[in-house]
Amino acid sequence: MILTENYFPDRDLEYAYTSWMNRERNVFHALDNPGNSLQRSRASAAVGRLHEALAPLSRYRELMDAVTSGPSAGLPWGWRPLLDDECTQAGLLYLEAGKTVPLHDHPEGAAALRVISGRIDIIQGDPVPETSGGDAVSPCKFPIRWSGALSRGTGTFFTASKGNIHTFMARTDTLLLDVFFTPYEYARRSWFVAEKPSPAERPVEPRR
Ligand SMILES: [Fe+2]
Secondary structure, three states, X not given: OOOOOOOOOOHHHHHHHHHHHHHHHHHHHOOOOOOOHHHHHHHHHHHHXXXXXXXXXXXXXXXXXXXXXXXOXXXXXXXXXXXXXXXXXXXXXXXXXXXXXXXXXXOOOEEEEEEEEXXXXXXXEOOOHHHOOOOOOOHHHOOEEEEEEEEOOOEEEEOOOOOOEEEEEEOOOEEEEEEEEEOOOHHHOOEOOOOOOOHHHOOOOOOO
């Protein structure tokens, strides 16, 4: 079992999640193109039903309070795992207005997300050989599958080969519910972020 730092298993939550996934499995298996708006709404609706199933659970409410209190240790955003083992990954992500989750991927993983509150702008692209291995790349270096705004009650998804590379920015303080219906290995994730020198390190141009 993979246990991340701030994950504490909860039996009620596991039971509700497993029942929900058994009901929704066919919805996720039918998803193959995040560029399709109907498929995006089906994915988002399924995650919405998880939110409703978890809403009465005290652990879920505690995690929502905790994640919206601010960034998690070592991260610029808030993240609280709901479930985290070799076959199930799900969590709550909180991003303050104006903050960005930089371009990254989840190799071989597939996930759906829904905006619980707030609004984000998102860009999703397809992996290509040149975009593997953690090199810094910009969104113009991979084929964009879909980009747009997601407000409360809407969402999107990605598969291993479609829309898997993504970046998003919060337009207002935003809470997302994130579910991996095909888990991935954390260690294989790449952050495609250019290392830019800080203004203090940049060479000063001589003035004329
Ligand atoms: Fe992601």
